Amino acid sequence: MAEFLYETHMHTSEVSACAANSAKEQIKYYKIMGYTGVIVTDHFVNGNNGCDRNLSWNEKMHFMASGYENAKIAGDELGVDVFFGWEFSIRGSDFLTYGLDLDFLLKHPGIDRMGIEKYSATVRKHGGYIAQAHPFREAFYIEKCYPVSAHLLDGIEVFNAMDSKTANAKALSFAEEYNLPKQSGSDSHSIGNYIYGGIKLRERAQSFNDIINAIKSRNIELIM
Ligand SMILES: [Zn+2]
Numbered sequence: 774m775a776e777f778l779y780e781t782h783m784h785t786s787e788v789s790a791c792a793a794n795s796a797k798e799q800i801k802y803y804k805i806m807g808y809t810g811v812i813v814t815d816h817f818v819n820g821n822n823g824c825d826r827n828l829s830w831n832e833k834m835h836f837m838a839s840g841y842e843n844a845k846i847a848g849d850e851l852g853v854d855v856f857f858g859w860e861f862s863i864r865g866s867d868f869l870t871y872g873l874d875l876d877f878l879l880k881h882p883g884i885d886r887m888g889i890e891k892y893s894a895t896v897r898k899h900g901g902y903i904a905q906a907h908p909f910r911e912a913f914y915i916e917k918c919y920p921v922s923a924h925l926l927d928g929i930e931v932f933n934a935m936d937s938k939t940a941n942a943k944a945l946s947f948a949e950e951y952n953l954p955k956q957s958g959s960d961s962h963s964i965g966n967y968i969y970g971g972i973k974l975r976e977r978a979q980s981f982n983d984i985i986n987a988i989k990s991r992n993i994e995l996i997m
């Protein structure tokens with residue numbers, strides 16, 4: 774049976790201050806690893822984003838999209854499908870956001886200061902998808918990380934290659950308790966590390982919506 778691998782959580786050094794490899798280097802590596810597609814999820818401007826805080830909203834958002842844009846160019850050359858997402862942060866809790874574009878960001882200045890209720894409602898109103906990343910992560914840089922109310926989420930990361938076994942196990946129980954669609958991601962910040970996550974689809978996605986719908990309808994296999 775054919776299977777198609779997709780990375781759901783990847784950073785680029787163009788945008789994420791904590792990432793070590795460029796979009797091009799990352800995509801090349803995913804190609805070697807046999808992935809069909811990658812969702813670029815750089816840290817949003819309320820997270821570990823490398824932009825100059827004095828830039829205008831428009832400039833910040835163009836910066837935000839630059840990792841994806843470079844990844845897309847590399848993906849088009851190498852035959853890897855590349856999609857735009859981001860990782861939105863609210864005091865140590867992170868939310869992978871899919872299915873929206875740069876135009877949405879340009880039209881929503883100040884979205885970075887929203888709380889989770891308002892942010893989730895805004896994303897969904899515009900047809901986007903929101904999943905909590907590594908909901909039980911414990912790390913020195915986190916003030917507090919805990920799962921938000923399940924009704925604010927479309928899915929949840931139950932395997933994050935950078936998280937502990939305990940944290941991933943707690944996330945899996947949470948997803949099962951609240952019947953949330955599950956996803957897995959590498960949270961890759963550099964090549965050669967942590968490419969142990971992602972999802973498998975039975976057919977090649979023709980659009981980003983195909984991937985989102987496959988996660989929502991639980992028509993995927995988790996790479997863990
Ligand atoms: Zn990071």
Ligand SMILES: [Zn+2]
Pocket residue numbers: 782784860906960
């Ligand atoms: Zn991440």
